[in-house]
Amino acid sequence: MKAVLTLGVGLAVVLALALVPVIGPRILVQDLFKVLCLLVLALNWNLLAGFAGLVSVGQQAFVGIGAYVMFATTILWGWDPLAGMLIGGMLAMALSIPIAFFAFRLNGAYFAIGTWAVADIARLSFGQWRALGGGTGTALPRDATREMFGVGLVRDLLGVSPAAAIDAVTYWLALGLATVMLVACWLFLRSRMGLGLQAVRDNPVAAQSVGVDPTRLKALVFLLTAFVTGLCGALLFIQIGRITPDAAFSVIDWTAFVIFIVVIGGIGTLPGPIVGVLVFYGLQRLLSDYGTVYLIALGLIGIAIMLFARRGLWGGLIHCIGFDPFPLGHAAPRLARQSIKEDAA
Amino acid sequence: MAILSLQGVSKNFGALKVTDDVSFDLAPGEALGIIGPNGAGKSTLFNLITGNLRPDAGQVLLDGRDITLETPMQRCASGVGRSFQIPQPFDHLTVYENLLVAARFGGGLAASEAPLACMDILHRTGLSALSDRKAGALPLLHRKRLELSRALATRPRVILLDEIAGGLTDGECVDLVATIRSLHAEGTAIIWIEHVLHALTSVVTRLIALNFGRVLMTGTPDEVMAAPQVQEIYLGIEA
Numbered sequence: 001m002k003a004v005l006t007l008g009v010g011l012a013v014v015l016a017l018a019l020v021p022v023i024g025p026r027i028l029v030q031d032l033f034k035v036l037c038l039l040v041l042a043l044n045w046n047l048l049a050g051f052a053g054l055v056s057v058g059q060q061a062f063v064g065i066g067a068y069v070m071f072a073t074t075i076l077w078g079w080d081p082l083a084g085m086l087i088g089g090m091l092a093m094a095l096s097i098p099i100a101f102f103a104f105r106l107n108g109a110y111f112a113i114g115t116w117a118v119a120d121i122a123r124l125s126f127g128q129w130r131a132l133g134g135g136t137g138t139a140l141p142r143d144a145t146r147e148m149f150g151v152g153l154v155r156d157l158l159g160v161s162p163a164a165a166i167d168a169v170t171y172w173l174a175l176g177l178a179t180v181m182l183v184a185c186w187l188f189l190r191s192r193m194g195l196g197l198q199a200v201r202d203n204p205v206a207a208q209s210v211g212v213d214p215t216r217l218k219a220l221v222f223l224l225t226a227f228v229t230g231l232c233g234a235l236l237f238i239q240i241g242r243i244t245p246d247a248a249f250s251v252i253d254w255t256a257f258v259i260f261i262v263v264i265g266g267i268g269t270l271p272g273p274i275v276g277v278l279v280f281y282g283l284q285r286l287l288s289d290y291g292t293v294y295l296i297a298l299g300l301i302g303i304a305i306m307l308f309a310r311r312g313l314w315g316g317l318i319h320c321i322g323f324d325p326f327p328l329g330h331a332a333p334r335l336a337r338q339s340i341k342e343d344a345a
Numbered sequence: 346m347a348i349l350s351l352q353g354v355s356k357n358f359g360a361l362k363v364t365d366d367v368s369f370d371l372a373p374g375e376a377l378g379i380i381g382p383n384g385a386g387k388s389t390l391f392n393l394i395t396g397n398l399r400p401d402a403g404q405v406l407l408d409g410r411d412i413t414l415e416t417p418m419q420r421c422a423s424g425v426g427r428s429f430q431i432p433q434p435f436d437h438l439t440v441y442e443n444l445l446v447a448a449r450f451g452g453g454l455a456a457s458e459a460p461l462a463c464m465d466i467l468h469r470t471g472l473s474a475l476s477d478r479k480a481g482a483l484p485l486l487h488r489k490r491l492e493l494s495r496a497l498a499t500r501p502r503v504i505l506l507d508e509i510a511g512g513l514t515d516g517e518c519v520d521l522v523a524t525i526r527s528l529h530a531e532g533t534a535i536i537w538i539e540h541v542l543h544a545l546t547s548v549v550t551r552l553i554a555l556n557f558g559r560v561l562m563t564g565t566p567d568e569v570m571a572a573p574q575v576q577e578i579y580l581g582i583e584a
């Protein structure tokens with residue numbers, strides 16, 4: 001019954017969001033595109049920090065790698081940017097393997113600092129790439145995005161400008177990515193490996209004693225989130241159309257904001273990032289005119305939540321509504337047990 | 346051949362010799378008791394067997410195979426199950442889920458087999474009524490039962506039990522002894538560290554007395570309990 005409710009509401013929300021490029025103003029499409037991408041990044045970071053205990057401050061490395069690889073395949077090889085996006089995700093995952101080898105030797109705060117350092121090395125390295133504009137960056141050729149898969153079709157169907165069609169296509173991709181990521185997170189956390197991860201989070205020593213290999217599970221999460229973060233990074237910069245090392249590897253945009261979203265929404269819960277991203281978007285609309293004050297306000301709110309509501313807004317909300325749309329638990333098979341006993345009797 | 350054997354195992358914490366040249370064999374299906382005063386190194390010995398600690402010297406063999414360098418999860422998968430003296434539940438998981446992790450990982454059971462296997466164990470250990478309760482909310486005695494239950498869910502061939510009878514009422518102790526006896530009857534090899542000597546000696550067929558990390562004496566429960574050197578360290582404990 002509750003599962004039906006979740007599914008119904010979820011489908012309705014996704015459908016409503018899917019209609020935005022058809023009926024909504026373009027500025028809303030662009031705003032929601034950012035929100036959806038931040039949601040994808042937040043779901044990934046929540047999986048890393050909230051479930052696998054990997055508090056990375058270097059996820060911007062994978063955003064940047066995904067974005068730069070997409071630019072390289074598009075500009076240097078003339079590929080479709082969407083093909084480049086896939087390659088970008090895969091390369092981000094490939095590079096996460098050596099990064100994991102280095103960073104997994106570090107614990108806690110050292111892990112956080114280590115990942116940050118790696119991301120900065122990546123930023124400096126990609127800034128050396130002359131063919132992609134070095135430190136000042138470069139732009140995607142107009143034709144590349146106009147001829148991108150699906151753009152022509154959307155232009156004809158909706159009767160809009162090429163630029164609006166590009167916004168619509170990237171928006172739908174972001175919506176798809178966020179939806180798939182949310183469902184995949186839920187399925188993963190309910191799987192054998194997700195159960196093992198929750199055991200490790202509660203008690204790593206006991207988890208090992210019942211056969212769970214913490215390092216293996218954490219490495220798996222690190223690799224998979226690098227892939228999706230890379231995809232998301234490439235998608236972001238297809239829509240933005242311009243790239244610089246500072247923008248692509250921005251610790252503020254792709255990690256600090258994301259951490260804020262997850263922490264205020266509720267770290268270690270699945271609905272947390274959704275709640276967080278909505279609050280973040282609202283605050284941004286309210287306060288973005290105030291510049292630096294806005295960042296200070298975000299910081300203060302984040303600190304207040306960490307101190308007074310450790311499970312975030314979702315933790316408080318679930319108390320009020322008493323309904324978890326994404327339950328992670330496994331109920332004991334009481335009924336099955338009784339029926340077996342009755343069969344035997 | 347012995348299912349488990351320790352050969353000259355030693356462990357120091359700094360200057361403190363906590364395990365000192367310990368050797369013994371455990372036969373398949375045997376029930377072995379370990380006694381000794383507080384701080385004798387009993388729990389440390391378990392940690393050396395399960396791989397939570399690495400010995401400074403000596404070998405641990407399982408089925409004659411050297412497992413001294415293997416990780417705790419490898420040893421668990423090979424059939425070494427354990428309970429912790431201070432219970433270590435997965436607090437935010439339910440009692441049932443605590444077992445499910447163990448059954449799916451260490452026990453190697455498939456998604457289709459694990460749920461019923463876990464429920465069978467919970468019925469057996471008397472925790473089935475609490476199966477959907479969060480483990481972190483359990484009182485100490487139930488936590489100890491959970492330790493035993495979760496160890497069983499890894500489907501061990503050798504199970505290491507660390508002081509699971511302490512603090513039980515007489516009735517609960519009788520139930521626990523019956524459960525451990527039935528494990529023994531099924532052929533599971535058992536090593537049981539216990540201060541509640543009457544419970545221990547009603548199950549095990551052999552006792553090792555440890556003191557200052559050394560094997561003080563090995564023998565049948567009667568022999569060991571009657572020995573003057575054991576009586577000396579145990580004076581006043583089992584009144």
Ligand SMILES: Nc1ncnc2c1ncn2[C@@H]1O[C@H](COP(=O)(O)OP(=O)(O)OP(=O)(O)O)[C@@H](O)[C@H]1O
Pocket residue numbers: 358363381382383384385386387388389390430
């Ligand atoms: N990680 C450690 N570091 C340093 N000393 C330790 C460590 N673990 C145990 N010890 C010491 O080693 C000695 C043996 O500890 P152990 O827990 O094995 O004793 P025990 O026989 O199980 O005692 P008890 O009956 O109280 O459970 C104790 O003196 C203890 O303080």
Ligand SMILES: [Mg+2]
Pocket residue numbers: 387388389430507
């Ligand atoms: Mg002990």
